Amino acid sequence: MKALIAALLFLSAPIATELEGADEARAQALMREIRCVACENEPISQSTSEIAGNMRERVRVMISEGASDEEIRDWFEGRYGEFVLFRPKARGPGGWLLWGAPFLLLVGGAALGYGVMRGRSASAEEIQAIAPEDLSDGI
Amino acid sequence: MIELGHFAAILALCLSALQGMQGLRGRRGPAGMLALMAFGAMVVSFATLIWAFVRSDFSLALVANNSHTLKPFLYKVAGTWGNHEGSMALWCLVTLGFGAAGALLLKTPERPSFDARALGVQGLVAAGSLAYLLFASSPFLRLVDPPLQGASLNPLLQDPALALHPPMLYLGYVGYSFVFALAAAGLIENSVDRVWAKTVRSWAMAAFVPLSAGITLGAIWAYYELGWGGWWFWDPVENASLMPWLIGAALMHSLIVTEKRGGFAVWSVLLAVLAFCFSILGAFLVRSGILTSVHAFAVDPTRGLVLLIGLLIYGGLALGLFAVRAPLLKGGPPWAALSREGALMGNNLVLIVATATVLLGTLFPLIAEGFGRQMSVGEPYFRLTFVPIMCVALVALPVVQAWSWGRVDLSAIWKWAAAFAGICLVFAALGVGLMDIPLFAALGLALGAWLICGSLWELKRRAVTWPRLSRLPLRVWGMTLAHIGLGVFVIGAVVETSQRYETTLDMALGDSTRVAGWTVTLEDMRTVEGPNWFSDRATLTARRGGQSVRMQPEKRYYPAARMPTTETAIHKSPSGDLYLALGDRRVVDGQVRWTFRAYFNPLIDLVFGGVALMALGGLISVLPRRLALARKRATETEALPAGEPAE
Numbered sequence: 001m002k003a004l005i006a007a008l009l010f011l012s013a014p015i016a017t018e019l020e021g022a023d024e025a026r027a028q029a030l031m032r033e034i035r036c037v038a039c040e041n042e043p044i045s046q047s048t049s050e051i052a053g054n055m056r057e058r059v060r061v062m063i064s065e066g067a068s069d070e071e072i073r074d075w076f077e078g079r080y081g082e083f084v085l086f087r088p089k090a091r092g093p094g095g096w097l098l099w100g101a102p103f104l105l106l107v108g109g110a111a112l113g114y115g116v117m118r119g120r121s122a123s124a125e126e127i128q129a130i131a132p133e134d135l136s137d138g139i
Numbered sequence: 140m141i142e143l144g145h146f147a148a149i150l151a152l153c154l155s156a157l158q159g160m161q162g163l164r165g166r167r168g169p170a171g172m173l174a175l176m177a178f179g180a181m182v183v184s185f186a187t188l189i190w191a192f193v194r195s196d197f198s199l200a201l202v203a204n205n206s207h208t209l210k211p212f213l214y215k216v217a218g219t220w221g222n223h224e225g226s227m228a229l230w231c232l233v234t235l236g237f238g239a240a241g242a243l244l245l246k247t248p249e250r251p252s253f254d255a256r257a258l259g260v261q262g263l264v265a266a267g268s269l270a271y272l273l274f275a276s277s278p279f280l281r282l283v284d285p286p287l288q289g290a291s292l293n294p295l296l297q298d299p300a301l302a303l304h305p306p307m308l309y310l311g312y313v314g315y316s317f318v319f320a321l322a323a324a325g326l327i328e329n330s331v332d333r334v335w336a337k338t339v340r341s342w343a344m345a346a347f348v349p350l351s352a353g354i355t356l357g358a359i360w361a362y363y364e365l366g367w368g369g370w371w372f373w374d375p376v377e378n379a380s381l382m383p384w385l386i387g388a389a390l391m392h393s394l395i396v397t398e399k400r401g402g403f404a405v406w407s408v409l410l411a412v413l414a415f416c417f418s419i420l421g422a423f424l425v426r427s428g429i430l431t432s433v434h435a436f437a438v439d440p441t442r443g444l445v446l447l448i449g450l451l452i453y454g455g456l457a458l459g460l461f462a463v464r465a466p467l468l469k470g471g472p473p474w475a476a477l478s479r480e481g482a483l484m485g486n487n488l489v490l491i492v493a494t495a496t497v498l499l500g501t502l503f504p505l506i507a508e509g510f511g512r513q514m515s516v517g518e519p520y521f522r523l524t525f526v527p528i529m530c531v532a533l534v535a536l537p538v539v540q541a542w543s544w545g546r547v548d549l550s551a552i553w554k555w556a557a558a559f560a561g562i563c564l565v566f567a568a569l570g571v572g573l574m575d576i577p578l579f580a581a582l583g584l585a586l587g588a589w590l591i592c593g594s595l596w597e598l599k600r601r602a603v604t605w606p607r608l609s610r611l612p613l614r615v616w617g618m619t620l621a622h623i624g625l626g627v628f629v630i631g632a633v634v635e636t637s638q639r640y641e642t643t644l645d646m647a648l649g650d651s652t653r654v655a656g657w658t659v660t661l662e663d664m665r666t667v668e669g670p671n672w673f674s675d676r677a678t679l680t681a682r683r684g685g686q687s688v689r690m691q692p693e694k695r696y697y698p699a700a701r702m703p704t705t706e707t708a709i710h711k712s713p714s715g716d717l718y719l720a721l722g723d724r725r726v727v728d729g730q731v732r733w734t735f736r737a738y739f740n741p742l743i744d745l746v747f748g749g750v751a752l753m754a755l756g757g758l759i760s761v762l763p764r765r766l767a768l769a770r771k772r773a774t775e776t777e778a779l780p781a782g783e784p785a786e
Contacts, residue, residue, distance in 0.1 A: 088515065106528055109491070
């Protein structure tokens with residue numbers, strides 16, 4: 001079972017501590033990433049359907065047998081298809097696009113923004129620095 | 140009676156179309172009158188719908204399909220918008236309400252034709268919504284053979300937060316329709332400038348605040364009603380409301396540059412158009428049912444298609460107008476990359492990329508299906524893309540919010556870097572070393588603290604001395620509150636997601652189990668009956684130290700809808716919520732046992748409270764100008780006799 005409820009750093013005393021195996025924490029993390037095959041859009045950690053119960057059990061069994069997270073994901077993918085993984089694999093052009101696009105957009109957008117700015121900016125001496133509060137009453 | 144409502148809605152449609160024509164021709168007076176009359180007609184129309192629900196008039200198909208005589212009064216009323224047709228009627232009511240508000244409040248000095256055109260575009264948007272209501276999803280259809288009893292409202296929706304959630308969300312979505320109208324009017328009149336930005340800022344906030352409230356109410360509802368202990372699931376419907384919110388946040392920041400410096404005009408207009416497009420896209424995603432979701436309760440594919448066509452027409456027209464007029468817009472004075480302008484551009488970049496990420500993740504399963512690949516995109520994807528991208532902006536925020544317009548003097552940047560490194564080190568050492576929480580969570584807490592301290596520091600910097608704090612403009616207070624709210628939210632979200640305790644209990648009467656420091660005992664189990672449901676109600680006692688609380692989670696069954704719901708029991712304490720949901724009854728070796736899902740959600744209120752602070756900050760920053768001026772005058776008269784040097 002999940003190990004601990006830590007305190008906020010601002011409080012002097014911990015809220016509560018209950019140490020149990022890190023394996024259960026791993027199992028629960030995995031259960032939140034595997035999609036129930038009988039429900040609308042729920043991970044097996046939430047679903048009340050019977051098959052989700054069996055899938056949860058399968059995760060626990062595999063962990064007790066020493067399987068790694070990756071092996072467990074692969075097992076479920078092999079059995080139910082890519083559909084059950086809420087964490088899609090970066091595989092094939094689609095997978096790479098999905099995982100790469102946000103970061104490419106960020107870098108590309110920054111470059112574009114910098115380019116636009118350079119295109120219209122004057123030399124550094126011409127630019128006046130104005131403290132933000134000086135314009136606080138604006139128009 | 141309902142025919143009167145039907146007639147009133149048709150009248151509202153005609154009036155809105157007229158308003159559109161008069162407004163676009165530049166006639167402020169008639170357009171305003173027509174907007175008020177259209178709103179009046181729609182109020183009558185919507186009132187007849189509510190009346191039909193209250194009276195349980197099952198000759199109306201909508202009531203027969205969605206109501207029940209035994210339903211409590213509040214949910215009879217709220218049931219009016221708890222379904223597709225009724226919610227579209229509410230959408231129209233709110234659209235016309237914004238039109239009426241615009242007719243009364245929109246008085247840009249010396250620009251009556253701008254106001255008229257804005258009202259005109261708003262009229263066209265309203266006419267489009269009303270046409271969709273009347274021709275594609277009419278709530279006014281009668282049944283030839285009315286049933287004796289109705290099919291009832293989905294019991295999950297019979298909840299106070301959910302009665303308020305759709306109106307709030309619609310106020311936000313539809314609020315952006317008025318922002319859209321202002322953007323279109325600005326393009327038509329070629330008057331996208333500082334005055335324009337000032338006007339749009341108030342209206343954009345009038346949409347942003349209720350949208351925040353609506354999203355939060357939805358999250359709170361999901362938290363206590365769905366019984367999973369969580370508050371955000373990266374579900375398509377949630378994402379659909381998050382996207383306009385993110386665009387709205389980007390717009391708020393871009394408009395600052397347009398108002399103060401006249402820059403970013405093109406970009407602000409584009410965002411104003413996009414905010415509305417994403418609102419309709421959100422409605423389309425939710426209504427069409429093309430995405431599987433746990434939240435969508437009123438789904439119809441063909442109507443989704445009509446919505447999509449509407450989006451293409453309105454969005455396309457606006458973007459076309461934008462393409463023609465954008466090159467004519469003027470930029471502000473020049474600025475260097477490292478400047479307040481540059482910082483706000485960075486803010487916009489991050490928010491737009493974050494929106495694009497949410498859009499990509501939400502639509503990707505659909506796209507992949509087109510290529511014959513069945514995929515799911517869920518929480519892990521957003522955690523690993525959206526969250527780090529947003530963190531870039533959050534780390535920079537306290538540093539750049541003090542930057543000056545034009546260009547910035549970077550001599551102090553090392554102090555900032557040292558302060559950030561210091562906060563991270565302290566939190567990492569305390570968190571990982573002393574309290575044994577994961578490193579990423581400790582750093583997340585450091586980020587929250589960084590945001591809060593940074594905001595307070597900036598507040599102090601602007602005030603110069605403490606006594607002057609009370610004389611700061613309201614906008615500075617608004618900004619500070621919003622950014623502190625962001626920090627509070629980050630802390631709540633980090634603690635809640637990383638330290639949530641989750642377990643399944645299996646108990647017979649009299650059994651005790653330990654849950655996160657609490658000892659929970661199952662005392663009693665009985666069947667109770669409500670107005671339109673009966674339920675299994677468990678009574679448990681939770682003890683911690685000398686404290687003892689009674690908790691009663693239920694599993695309700697609504698016979699009319701043939702559906703069970705979970706009524707969770709939540710005990711709030713300063714450190715977090717103890718959360719119990721009743722599961723199944725089982726018989727093991729002749730003994731009756733019950734399963735419960737038990738959670739301890741630490742500091743979850745900070746998540747909701749943080750968003751509330753953000754909304755409050757927004758609200759304060761656009762408090763009526765008159766109030767701000769009155770304050771200013773008061774402080775000036777107070778300041779002068781004291782003989783303080785003017786700045």
